[in-house]
Amino acid sequence: MKRNGYCIVLDFDGTCVKHAYPDVGKDIGAEPVLKRLIANGCNLVLSTMRSRDSEGVDTLQPALDWFAERGIPLYGVNENPTQKEWTSSPKAYGNIYIDDGALGAPLKADADGSAYIDWSKASAYLYYMGLLTGTDLMDMVDEGSIDLELKTE
Template sequence: MIIAVDFDGTIVEHRYPEIGKPVPFAIDILIKLREERHTLILWTVREGALLQEAIDYCAAHGVIFYAHNANFPEEETTRASRKLTADLFIDDRNLGGLPDWTAIYRAISAMRHGSQDIIPILYGQPNLTARKQKRGFFAALFGDN
């Protein structure tokens, strides 16, 4: 799987332009995902020297990314859109916020084994799409009472 990962607020606490404290388990799980042959791309607002600081920080902690703000290392972003063709994005600005990294790992593992219902894994919510019983419009809106 190709996984794009944000830096500030995702791998480290959000202290941009400084580098914040590590987010618990982020580095360990990114290393594990690489060991499992996932392709990791660092996807961040950082550019230039600030981007290099993030790359160096991750490398010093054992996380080497395939590419940085690009689909592949040789991509010329001045000639192409910066939109990635990733299968999955891990970002603190995600709807619902950043789940715990252990939940992220469990969800990716479930996806790898064919599961498409990862919301309960990420956020501990019941499967809202599993209901088979047909309900009328007003029952869905106001409940079955």
């Protein structure tokens, strides 16, 4: 099951890490899922409000470093590099968008109410979309990367 070229547009704060802007937040379990998506042929486009502003403040580089340090390649940053071939739209194109601010995104919350992506639930969604395999899910459960609770009510 290779999804070569399938493009996932991905937020950073609250999606890959907990909210701690301008710092990089704590781990929320994105890394193993993102690595499996890459292994399954997906491309990741980072779409973030982080930037290199006109006063020389760079909040983007720490996010880029987070991906590089984990060996997670990005296909694009705030743009899909191939979409210029068929559109002049500035909106980053993707087949799926993962963002803690998206309606219906599977979320967890800290005691202070700060919400972030629940990668265990997101993994199940990605499986149903054909982007992760059953083996991917079982391996991540065995590794302790995700927790899949099956509830019958």
